Structure formats: structure tokens, C-alpha cells
Amino acid sequence: MSGREKEKRYGYIKDKLNELYKSYGFEEIAIPMFVPYDTYDKYDLLSNEKQLKVIDGNGNVLIVRSDATVHVLKAVRTMTKRKDEKFFYNAKIFRGNFKNGEEDEINQLGVECFSKKSTIIDSDIIALAVKSLISLGIKDIRLDLSHADFVYSLIEEIKEISKDEVETVHKYIEDKNTIDLLSFLDKKNVKSHYRDKLLDVCMLFGDVEDVLSKAKTIAVNEKMKNSLKRIEKVYENLKLYGIDKYVYLDLGFTNPMNYYSGIMFKIYSLSAGREIIEGGRYDRISKKFGLRDGGIGFSQNMDLTVDILDSYDYRDKTYIDYQVFGRDENSADIIKKLIELRDKGYNVSFVSGDEEKIIMKKEEDDD
Amino acid sequence: MIKIALAKGRVASEAVKLFKEIGIEFSDYDMNRKLILRDSSNQVEIVLVKPSDTPIYVENGVCDCGIVGKDILLEDNPDVYRLFPLNIGKCKMCVCGFKGERIEGRKTITAASKFTNIAKNYFDSLGIKSKLIKLNGSVELAPLLNMSDVIVDIVETGTTLRENGLDVLREIEDIYSVFIVNKASLKMKHSKLKPFMNQLKKLKLGGEK
CATH class of the missing domain: 3.30.930.10 (Bira Bifunctional Protein; Domain 2)
Structure with a gap:
């Protein structure tokens, strides 16, 4: 192009x-x-x-x-x-x-x-x-919905992960890189109870109802539970808009610098x-x-x-519907023609030239 | 149709063997110089690419998934999902040099490598200021010709190293092949990809005994 x-x-x-x-x-x-x-x-x-x-x-x-x-x-x-x-x-x-x-x-x-x-x-x-x-x-689309608090407040609760390391954990979750996440968490001696939950979060995506029911078993604190309620509510609303068929969840989205504070979404094509x-x-x-x-x-x-x-x-x-060619000597005729075509709603361009003619651009461009 | 980017050569040969075990056959693999091959049931297409380019095809979505060494993922950090390891291409990323070359206690080091990002991150983590020389192959030459103190490279058997009088000084990380997936494909082709990935994952576990 x-x-x-x-x-x-x-x-x-x-x-x-x-x-x-x-x-x-x-x-x-x-x-x-x-x-x-x-x-x-x-x-x-x-x-x-x-x-x-x-x-x-x-x-x-x-x-x-x-x-x-x-x-x-x-x-x-x-x-x-x-x-x-x-x-x-x-x-x-x-x-x-x-x-x-x-x-x-x-x-x-x-x-x-x-x-x-x-x-x-x-x-x-x-x-x-x-x-x-x-x-x-563009119809081959899919919307993934998430909530910033879900992953963030889970990580917040794990004391073995320091503030500086949050980004590293985010990156592993973002890449769904369970291999390196697992070895990182083990190195930090994160309790298996939390470790397994973080690993599950990586693959927590797909059909809304499915993911929500799995996510409820992972939600350990009020913040996480509230974030799920909010997602549920928004999903109910999207049904009313008739666009729920495009909507899925991915709770493994991350959020650099904790920029987002609530609902997050991405639309893929x-x-x-x-x-x-x-x-x-x-x-x-x-x-x-x-x-x-x-x-x-x-x-x-x-x-x-x-x-x-x-x-x-x-x-x-096409931006130009008609090109009108002509000489300055015939200005009265040409201007009349230009006005007439433009009044009909066409996009018209005047081109200075010896021959007088009108070209319909649309057909010419349709190769 | 699932499209898979595979590194030409060993990774592709090993992967084709794995696919055969789960009933996906590429009968014309290695028979000619075609770069794009389809399996007999028309379910899967493999695209043979240069190893370091594998993630590029997946990141841009022209292939849904790929099999690529962890060395390339660490070096280029592509925007793809890294789902699970495969029992292909196991080796180690190492610092190598002449036997007895010290690393601890140094303030600066000159290292030659194909993997300059990995090398830099490693020396940074040790607090050593590194000067890096990017080479594209035969990295062993650098210390031999006194162009660098050490090299950072993948080591499989160590034969080339020993034959040139070099040794492994430090192991940085285990390297193995990883199954990567395009971010849109994983979501939008999940119903096709899931059974395929599950079968591959099972194989990997079986092979690890």
C-alpha cells in the first residue's frame, strides 16, 4: 500500500x-x-x-x-x-x-x-x-476483560515478593510463562498455597462463566472478590448491549506501574x-x-x-467523484457546472487543461 | 489450520518426530527444499525458519505458534506467550574462557557473544562492568585471538570448547525449547490449539523420565 x-x-x-x-x-x-x-x-x-x-x-x-x-x-x-x-x-x-x-x-x-x-x-x-x-x-474480534485488582492484590498479599520484584512477577504472568514463574517463586520460598494460585492465574482466560467460577476459588481477599463482582456486573451490562458474544476474560493481564485501577480490556483481531x-x-x-x-x-x-x-x-x-477539465476562457460555464455537481453532493475538482471534459473518477479508480 | 514456525535443522527434525507421536505426519519433510509443509490431514502447517527469527513470525501473527530455544527468548524478549518447555535442544548458557580465568572480584570484563543482552544482564547482576563484542558465530575465536577475556555461549557437549583449549567457567542458565504462541491466536484459535497443545505437553512429561 x-x-x-x-x-x-x-x-x-x-x-x-x-x-x-x-x-x-x-x-x-x-x-x-x-x-x-x-x-x-x-x-x-x-x-x-x-x-x-x-x-x-x-x-x-x-x-x-x-x-x-x-x-x-x-x-x-x-x-x-x-x-x-x-x-x-x-x-x-x-x-x-x-x-x-x-x-x-x-x-x-x-x-x-x-x-x-x-x-x-x-x-x-x-x-x-x-x-x-x-x-x-472488522468482525473477527475478541474482547478480553479483566480487573487490575485481581492480580495486584494477590501479589500484594505475598510477603516474600518485594516491591521491586512485582514487575518481574507481572512480566512472567503477562507472558503466561509458568516455567520461569515457578522457579522464581520457589527461589523466593513463596508458600505453595500462594504459588499455585499465581500459576493458575496465568492460564485463567476464556469463557466468562468458566473463568469466573474458577477465579472465585482463587480469590483470597475482599479486593479480589470485589473485582470479580465488578467484572460480573459489567458483563451483565454488555449482554444488554448485545455484544457479550465477543467478550471473554483474561485475569492474567498485567498492568505496568499499577497504572490501571479497575476494569481493563483489550480487543484482539x-x-x-x-x-x-x-x-x-x-x-x-x-x-x-x-x-x-x-x-x-x-x-x-x-x-x-x-x-x-x-x-x-x-x-x-473515492474522495473525488468528478474531475472537471477546462480553460479559463470558459469560466462561466465551468463554474456553473462545478456548482451544479457540488450541489448534488458530489466531490468535484477543477483541473486546468485545454480540453473540456468531465471525468467520473469512481469508475476510473475501480480497477 | 494451525501454523507453526520451526527452526530449520535439529529443532524441526525433533519436532516432526514429536508430531508423529501424536499422529500428525509430515511425509515430505526432508524430502525437498520446501519451506512450508502441510501434514497429511491438512490440520497443521509447519514453516521452516531461521532459528533466531522464529519468534518474529509468531509475534506478527503469520504463525500461530512456534518452537524456539529459550536463549532466543531471553536475548530478544519478544511479545509472545511462553507456554511450556519441550524436550528438545537441551543445553546450557555458559561463560567460557581459558581455564583459571577469574570472574569474581573483577571490575570490568570484555566478553564476546551472539547473546549480548544475556551477557550484559548476567555481568550486571554480578556488578561487573562489561564490554561486549557481538559476534555471529565461531565465538571461541575471540579469547584465542585475545579479542575478549571470555565468551558467553550455549554449550551442549563442550567438544568445540575443549578442542580449542577453553573451558566452562560459569553456568548462567538452562536452555531448552519452549512452545510459544501468538497473543491473539491463543485466544481466538483456542479450541483448535488446546487439544494440540495438551497432547504435546503430555509427550514432554513422558519424555522427561
């Missing part, structure tokens, strides 16, 4: 999704490119290797946005708080590790909603995420080979940094979206 072709598709998808977001009550927000390093540090948001840094004229280090949410929060924090705050953005995010020619610029679309905890809002956001893929014709939408509730950071009661949102990887629409044999809607 040529760069130009990609841009066209990107534009088309962006417009379509922006309209969809608006129909769910979201308004567009422009978000800043830079946030001071100190701010990231203060709110424990640093994940160094991923973040691209620049130095301003005064020698201050700034972080170029590598995750849109923090930058939305920076924009929101200076705004007067309202009851209904729902925003969407179209943004590029940047990665700081230029490893093996990986994409260092990623086009992202996303929504953020600031409100205190509500299972209806959680479900409405998830429904919007699913709809934004379905409305583009088989043709993309990975997740295409990622989101969740992040109350802690929206309270501290955004000065809001809570927040939930998701982001969609637009580069992947454009790629998989290709594999769906997607055809771009």
Missing part, C-alpha cells in the same frame, strides 16, 4: 470514528505534545526506555507523548470541572527505542471519560470500543495478530494528576486498523 493510499484510508477511518465518538457524547480535544519529565516522575509514570525526551531552551527535560492519556490529563487539569466530561483525540504517539526499525510513530485514536466509578460508564465505553471496530467491518484496542479505568492517576474523580478510556492503534482493513479487501471511498 502506498503512503498516499494509507493516508486516504487513515483519513476516512478517522472521520468515521470521530462521528461515532460524537454520537456517544464525546467532544474533540487537542492534547499537548510535551509534559515535563518531573511531572512524569512525580506521578510515577516513568517507563524510561519507551519514552522519547527532548530538552527545552532552559535545559528542562520534556517527555514527548508516548501515551496519550497522561497528555489528555495535562490538558484537562486546567479546565473547569464539569459533570459530563468526555473527550476524544486523534494523535501521533512516539516511542523512544528505535529497535530493529520498529515503528517509532504510531497513529492513535482514543477516548477518555472523566467521572467517578460507574459500571454503566465502564460498559458504555467498552461498547463504544467494540462498535468502533464493527462499524469499520486475528488478522492483526495482536490487540488493536486497549483500555481501562485509571482512577488513581486521574485523581492525582487530572484533579478528577476518576477516568476510563481506550486507545485504538490506527496503523494496525489501516493494515487489517486491507486484509478485509476494503475499498476506499
Whole structure:
């Protein structure tokens, strides 16, 4: 696919999704490119290797946005708080590790909603995420639902695992790497009672009812039990939206830097080979940094979206319906023709040329 | 259809044997130079790749799963699920060098390796500042030509080492093959993958006696 072709598709998808977001009550927000390093540090948001840094004229280090949410929060924090705050953005995010020619610029679309905890809002956001893929014709999708507290509060209870080691354990669980997790836990002398539970969590994914009933036997504390109740409630709501057939659970999701604080979800597409939408509730950071009661949102990887629409044999809607050719001497006729066609709702472009003709672009492009 | 990325050569040969034990046969394996082969029942397709590329095919979802050495997982840290070990390609990641070469108490060390990330992490954990030289093969040459103090490499029998007057100085980690799965495939093709994985897992346990 040529760069130009990609841009066209990107534009088309962006417009379509922006309209969809608006129909769910979201308004567009422009978000800043830079946030001071100190701010990231203060709110424990640093994940160094991923973040691209620049130095301003005064020698201050700034972080170029590598995750849109923090930058939305920076924009929101200076705004007067309202009851209904729902925003969407179209943004590029940047990665700081230029490893093996990986994409260092990623086009992202996303929504953020600031409100205190509500299972209806959680479900409405998830429904919007699913709809934004379905409305583009992407149907080979699967949504995995989880809750940040489930794994986190289990690990918290295990005294043998120190604060510094939590990330290591997370990484093993994230990779479903039971082999190395087992040897790590044994090295730390974690009691078998906890060890077996953590190992089980790795493979705790699949059908909602199945996983919930297994998870209930693993839930050792109130926090874990409450997180399951919340998942259950959101799932009940998603049934009402009629999208429960896409919904599964994966309680082995992890959550770097304890960023998410509630419901988390990922939507996978088989043709993309990975997740295409990622989101969740992040109350802690929206309270501290955004000065809001809570927040939930998701982001969609637009580069992947454009790629998989290709594999769906997607055809771009032609931007130009008619090309009108003519000379300046015949301006009256030509302008009349242009107005006439545009009034009918066509996209019309005038091209200066010797011959007078009108070409319908759609047929020409349909090869 | 399940697509599996396999490292050309020993891993692939051993894997094809394992598959045969669970009733999946690739009759034309090793008969020609085809890189993509299908089993007789059209259930499984194997893709023969360069060993270090195996996780790349799985990460990008063009293969659902793969069999890859733990050395490559440790070195490249790909974004894939690492589900269970297989009884293929067992060896050890070691620090090797001339007999008597000291490692403790050093402040700095120069090491040549194919696995520079693994080497760096290991020396970091010992608090030794390391200078690393990335080589793509015949790593043993580096200490012989006095280009490095030691090498970090996988050791199976140790014959090449001994014939060149080198020895294992430290064992870093056990290396074995791991069954990896693409993150979307594990979820979305679970009903197909699960019986296949379960049969493989059973074999692995049987073979470990």
C-alpha cells in the first residue's frame, strides 16, 4: 500500500470514528505534545526506555507523548470541572527505542471519560470500543476483560515478593510463562498455597462463566472478590448491549506501574495478530494528576486498523467523484457546472487543461 | 489450520518426530527444499525458519505458534506467550574462557557473544562492568585471538570448547525449547490449539523420565 493510499484510508477511518465518538457524547480535544519529565516522575509514570525526551531552551527535560492519556490529563487539569466530561483525540504517539526499525510513530485514536466509578460508564465505553471496530467491518474480534485488582492484590498479599520484584512477577504472568514463574517463586520460598494460585492465574482466560467460577476459588481477599463482582456486573451490562458474544476474560493481564485501577480490556483481531484496542479505568492517576474523580478510556492503534482493513479487501471511498477539465476562457460555464455537481453532493475538482471534459473518477479508480 | 514456525535443522527434525507421536505426519519433510509443509490431514502447517527469527513470525501473527530455544527468548524478549518447555535442544548458557580465568572480584570484563543482552544482564547482576563484542558465530575465536577475556555461549557437549583449549567457567542458565504462541491466536484459535497443545505437553512429561 502506498503512503498516499494509507493516508486516504487513515483519513476516512478517522472521520468515521470521530462521528461515532460524537454520537456517544464525546467532544474533540487537542492534547499537548510535551509534559515535563518531573511531572512524569512525580506521578510515577516513568517507563524510561519507551519514552522519547527532548530538552527545552532552559535545559528542562520534556517527555514527548508516548501515551496519550497522561497528555489528555495535562490538558484537562486546567479546565473547569464539569459533570459530563468526555473527550476524544486523534494523535501521533512516539516511542523512544528505535529497535530493529520498529515503528517509532504510531497513529492513535482514543477516548477518555472523566467521572467517578460507574459500571454503566465502564460498559458504555467498552461498547463504544467494540462498535468502533464493527462499524469499520472488522468482525473477527475478541474482547478480553479483566480487573487490575485481581492480580495486584494477590501479589500484594505475598510477603516474600518485594516491591521491586512485582514487575518481574507481572512480566512472567503477562507472558503466561509458568516455567520461569515457578522457579522464581520457589527461589523466593513463596508458600505453595500462594504459588499455585499465581500459576493458575496465568492460564485463567476464556469463557466468562468458566473463568469466573474458577477465579472465585482463587480469590483470597475482599479486593479480589470485589473485582470479580465488578467484572460480573459489567458483563451483565454488555449482554444488554448485545455484544457479550465477543467478550471473554483474561485475569492474567498485567498492568505496568499499577497504572490501571479497575476494569481493563483489550480487543484482539486475528488478522492483526495482536490487540488493536486497549483500555481501562485509571482512577488513581486521574485523581492525582487530572484533579478528577476518576477516568476510563481506550486507545485504538490506527496503523494496525489501516493494515487489517486491507486484509478485509476494503475499498476506499473515492474522495473525488468528478474531475472537471477546462480553460479559463470558459469560466462561466465551468463554474456553473462545478456548482451544479457540488450541489448534488458530489466531490468535484477543477483541473486546468485545454480540453473540456468531465471525468467520473469512481469508475476510473475501480480497477 | 494451525501454523507453526520451526527452526530449520535439529529443532524441526525433533519436532516432526514429536508430531508423529501424536499422529500428525509430515511425509515430505526432508524430502525437498520446501519451506512450508502441510501434514497429511491438512490440520497443521509447519514453516521452516531461521532459528533466531522464529519468534518474529509468531509475534506478527503469520504463525500461530512456534518452537524456539529459550536463549532466543531471553536475548530478544519478544511479545509472545511462553507456554511450556519441550524436550528438545537441551543445553546450557555458559561463560567460557581459558581455564583459571577469574570472574569474581573483577571490575570490568570484555566478553564476546551472539547473546549480548544475556551477557550484559548476567555481568550486571554480578556488578561487573562489561564490554561486549557481538559476534555471529565461531565465538571461541575471540579469547584465542585475545579479542575478549571470555565468551558467553550455549554449550551442549563442550567438544568445540575443549578442542580449542577453553573451558566452562560459569553456568548462567538452562536452555531448552519452549512452545510459544501468538497473543491473539491463543485466544481466538483456542479450541483448535488446546487439544494440540495438551497432547504435546503430555509427550514432554513422558519424555522427561
